[in-house]
Amino acid sequence: EAGVAQSPRYKIIEKRQSVAFWCNPISGHATLYWYQQILGQGPKLLIQFQNNGVVDDSQLPKDRFSAERLKGVDSTLKIQPAKLEDSAVYLCASKKSGTNYEQYFGPGTRLTVT
Template identity: 95%
Template sequence: EAGVAQSPRYKIIEKRQSVAFWCNPISGHATLYWYQQILGQGPKLLIQFQNNGVVDDSQLPKDRFSAERLKGVDSTLKIQPAKLEDSAVYLCASNNGGAEETQYFGPGTRLLVL
């Protein structure tokens, strides 16, 4: 079974530029999560989708971050404009939703904002 795929793996941008990350969850997984992991900290949930609907986006900085999962499969997370403090690893995870409590993580996208 293929795991959660993310791209790109690494990205370096200047502050005030925009950037987008892509995630393809495990086939059939209804729930998709985006986390931000700043160096030295644990992952923090940014947004949770159930199919193509948002379940929780309470910690998403909506003035600059946006995410979509239009067809209920893959998802895109965008930052516009980026700030220095956005430098982090962005992790995508998925699971079946419903009664499944385990999340399966992708390798992450490492973002450096200069």
């Protein structure tokens, strides 16, 4: 079974530019998460989708971050405009609906904002 796919793996941009990350979850996983992991910290949940609907985006900085999951499969996370403090690894995870199911993480996209 293929794992969670993310692209690109690395991205370097200048502040005030925009960037987009893509995630393809494991087939059949209805729940999808985006996390931000700043160096030296644990992952922080940004947004959670159930199929193509948003369940929780309370920690998403909505003035600059946006995310969508069209058709309930792939998802994109966008930052516009980027700030220096957005430098981090952006992790996508997916899981089956319901309790007692494990979250599977992708390899992440490392973003550097200069």
